[in-house]
Amino acid sequence: MRVTHLIKAVGIAGAERHLLTLIPGLRARGVDVDLILLVEKDRILDDYALFMEAEGVPVERRTIRRHIDPTLTPWLNGRLRQRKPDILHTHLIHADLYGTLAAWGTGVRVISSRHNDDPFRAVTPYRQLIRFLWQLTDAGIAISSAVARFSIDTEGAPADKLNVVHYGIAHQRPVIDKKAARADLCSELQLSPDTVIFGIVARLIAQKGIDDGLRAFRRVVDAFPDAHLVVAGDGALRQALETETERLQLSDNVHFLGWRSNALQVMAALDVFLMPSLWEGFGLTLLEVMSVSVPVVATSVSAIPEIIVHQETGLLVPPRDVVALAEAMILLVEDSALRHHMGMLGEDRLETHFSADRMIDQTLAVYQRVVG
Numbered sequence: 425m426r427v428t429h430l431i432k433a434v435g436i437a438g439a440e441r442h443l444l445t446l447i448p449g450l451r452a453r454g455v456d457v458d459l460i461l462l463v464e465k466d467r468i469l470d471d472y473a474l475f476m477e478a479e480g481v482p483v484e485r486r487t488i489r490r491h492i493d494p495t496l497t498p499w500l501n502g503r504l505r506q507r508k509p510d511i512l513h514t515h516l517i518h519a520d521l522y523g524t525l526a527a528w529g530t531g532v533r534v535i536s537s538r539h540n541d542d543p544f545r546a547v548t549p550y551r552q553l554i555r556f557l558w559q560l561t562d563a564g565i566a567i568s569s570a571v572a573r574f575s576i577d578t579e580g581a582p583a584d585k586l587n588v589v590h591y592g593i594a595h596q597r598p599v600i601d602k603k604a605a606r607a608d609l610c611s612e613l614q615l616s617p618d619t620v621i622f623g624i625v626a627r628l629i630a631q632k633g634i635d636d637g638l639r640a641f642r643r644v645v646d647a648f649p650d651a652h653l654v655v656a657g658d659g660a661l662r663q664a665l666e667t668e669t670e671r672l673q674l675s676d677n678v679h680f681l682g683w684r685s686n687a688l689q690v691m692a693a694l695d696v697f698l699m700p701s702l703w704e705g706f707g708l709t710l711l712e713v714m715s716v717s718v719p720v721v722a723t724s725v726s727a728i729p730e731i732i733v734h735q736e737t738g739l740l741v742p743p744r745d746v747v748a749l750a751e752a753m754i755l756l757v758e759d760s761a762l763r764h765h766m767g768m769l770g771e772d773r774l775e776t777h778f779s780a781d782r783m784i785d786q787t788l789a790v791y792q793r794v795v796g
Contacts, residue, residue: 425455425791428509428532430500432462432488432518433469437627438708439515439539440472442567442591448479449784455791458482460503462518464490491518500526510795511535517550524557533562533794538581540705541574541726555580563794565589565787567706568727587790590730592783593711595774600692600716609693613652613679620651620757622721623694625687625709628659633700633723635661635668636746640700642672643750648757649677653698656681656690692716695763696756702743704728714774719766721752731778737770 429447433440443459450457459476463469465487473483484503488496500522504512513535514523520536527534536557544550558564558579564586566572572588575581610617622641626632634655641653655665655678662680669678684690691697697713699722706727713720714731720738722728732738739755741748756763 425511425795426507426509427455427457427511427513427791428460428504428507429457429513429515430460430462430519430523431515433472434464434467435627436469436472438591438706439537441708442539443515444472444475445593445780446784446787447476447481449780450788451480453784453788455788458484458507458509460500461485462488462496462522464488488518493522496522497526501530504530504532508532511791513537515539517545517554520557520561521553524560528560534560535563535565535790535794536561537565537567538571538575538705539567541571541578541703542705543703545574546578551579558582558585561585563587563790565790567591568730570727570730571705574726587786589783589786589790590778591706591708591711592778592780593708593715593774594780595715595771597771600688602692602716605689605692605716609654609690613654615652616650620648620695621693622651622653622696622698622753623656623690624653624698625656625684625691625713626699628655628657628661628665630661631702631704633702633743634665636744636749637698637700638665638668638672638674638678639746640749640753641678642674643746644753644757645674645677647754651757652677652679654679654681654690654694656684656687658683688712688716691718694718695760696721696753697738698753699723699728700743700749701725701728707731711774711778714770714778717764717767717771719756719763719770721749721756723749733769733773737766737773 447457463485476483511533512527514520515537558581566588572586644651691713697718697720704726710731720732723743724740725743734740739752
């Protein structure tokens with residue numbers, strides 16, 4: 425079987441990280457896979473392409489003019505006629521649009537992955553455009569049941585075309601030396617090893633609800649002045665979030681680390697992971713946190729309840745409820761045994777429900793049904 429994956433990428437977030445596991449896994453199962461990366465001229469993703477190529481994945485990068493590029497569809501059409509894949513597998517809105525139109529009339533079957541329940545998809549004219557594209561798509565893969573419901577209710581996706589395949593990651597115990605990670609972070613921030621450390625690892629954008637996290641953490645610090653919060657990641661809201669931190673008089677307790685290549689090591693050093701998202705197609709970071717046995721406090725939005733079991737592997741609260749968020753955080757500050765128990769249950773759940781092998785096998789099964 426021959427499959428071409430297509431994605432527009434300006435950074436390495438959930439969908440891009442997902443492909444780092446999926447595509448090499450498909451190749452290991454005998455699928456002839458290549459990747460077309462649509463990039464912007466100032467973000468050509470050299471490291472990402474090099475990683476894929478090191479895994480034996482042929483990569484072609486095409487620089488496009490941000491959102492509208494009339495030359496892209498005929499270029500992709502030519503590539504598909506030359507390559508002759510059985511399937512074009514598209515990821516995210518640019519690939520869905522340009523890839524689906526390019527495949528029209530070539531005999532190449534189209535599978536579209538839905539990675540998020542983005543609010544913009546409910547807005548006209550996007551909604552009408554996406555409904556049209558579903559008519560030209562042979563099958564869809566939703567990364568969660570929540571995203572599948574959104575695709576059906578909002579995008580008009582035919583239910584019989586959709587397949588739910590959760591993200592998965594490769595995991596072997598121990599994945600990282602937690603004691604060393606903890607010592608490194610405490611040394612970097614000059615914190616006592618006994619400090620209770622919360623952490624957020626995310627793009628600093630509105631979707632992640634980090635402003636709610638800061639306001640909830642203000643209440644935590646009022647009760648436990650020695651608690652600390654680290655924020656690893658970067659994004660458009662960094663300056664605004666740092667300003668809010670100062671306004672809340674939390675500058676001594678909140679640490680903005682910026683983007684970290686060793687994000688998993690940061691996660692392993694935490695006592696509690698915080699995800700106050702407003703929506704979340706899946707939340708791949710949650711699987712990584714579970715791999716290092718760290719409990720989670722998160723909002724009960726979108727796919728998060730499919731991953732985190734309330735009162736077992738973490739605590740879930742309504743979105744935008746700063747009081748409930750703070751109460752959940754305080755409960756875990758007070759109970760170190762509960763933190764440890766939830767972290768261990770999370771790692772067990774990862775291995776049984778969200779393995780890379782399971783994700784790859786289920787994706788391959790969708791391919792086989794489409795190709796027949």
